[in-house]
Amino acid sequence: MGKKLFLFDLDGTLVTTGGAGLRALDRAFESLLGLRNAMEGVSPAGKTDPLIVREVFVEKLGRVPSADDTRAVCESYLRYLPEEVKNGSGYRVMAGVRETLRALAAREEMVLGLGTGNLERGARIKLAPAGLNDYFPFGGFGSDAEARPEVLRAGVRRAEARSGERFSPRDVFVIGDTLLDVEAGKAIGATTVAVAAGHAGLEDLRAGNPDILLESLAAERFWEGLPR
Ligand SMILES: [Mg+2]
Known part of the structure; x- marks a missing residue:
């Protein structure tokens, strides 16, 4: 075999x-685009990060993200993520x-x-x-x-x-x-x-x-x- x-x-x-990824994405969208509670009503389960970012853009901002948009949100998310993973209680x-x-x-x-x-x-x-x-x-x-x-x-x-x-x-x-x-x-x-x-x-x-x-x-x- x-x-x-x-x-x-x-x-x-x-x-x-325990939701660390959601909180980090929320912070990324708020800091970059002024969008609060970006992940509210968005179901991330089973989706890729770039697809989640796309869905937030389409549903909350009414436009498809450019490659630069997606890259910027992802970079920001990665900066917040370690802190959210470390400080969250549900891990x-x-x-x-x-x-x-x-x-x-x-x-x-x-x-x-x-x-x-x-x-x-x-x-x-x-x-x-x-x-x-x-x-x-x-x-x-x-x-x-x-x-x-x-x-x-x-x-x-x-x-x-x-x-x-x-x-x-x-x-x-x-x-x-x-x-x-x-x-x-x-x-x-x-x-x-x-x-x-x-x-x-x-x-x-x-x-x-x-x-x-x-x-x-x-x-x-x-x-x-x-x-x-
Ligand atoms: Mg899964």
Whole structure:
């Protein structure tokens, strides 16, 4: 059997920051554009950071952001994020994450990466308090693309460049907590693993018809049944 690649979503799958990302985006929009409570009524779950920025521009400012607009908001967001992650009270690692990562990392045929809508620098800031960055030397990020399937493709490309392996699509496992993760995984032909511990419930995720549906990463050692 060839190697298997696991691309993990971040928010609601590995950790939750207790809204630190929302607060940092609010501060970025307010400081740059004078827009207060930018994230009110905007659902960021499963979306890439550039897509979230675009939605705020369209819904709250009535225009599509230029590339410079998006870059400026993202830079400002990244300046506020460390403080919001550090000072917020809701930060936690999701159930079963440490055990899962430890078990996967111990198996030579398993390759771990991120598949997250976060900008890479934002992802690193969010994972640092939990000490999880070392598990993920690479990934696909919101800084690679606005469309989530493209983010995942970037993760696969980096995995292949690093390992010298070619991963068949079904040997790529996309693990996430929203329907958008499942949809993006299906769009690249990956095996989708939906975890109902973050933003969406079991029944909501079932509607997306993921290959594997888990209540949490603590509920089941889903990788154990995979052929070696
Ligand atoms: Mg998520």
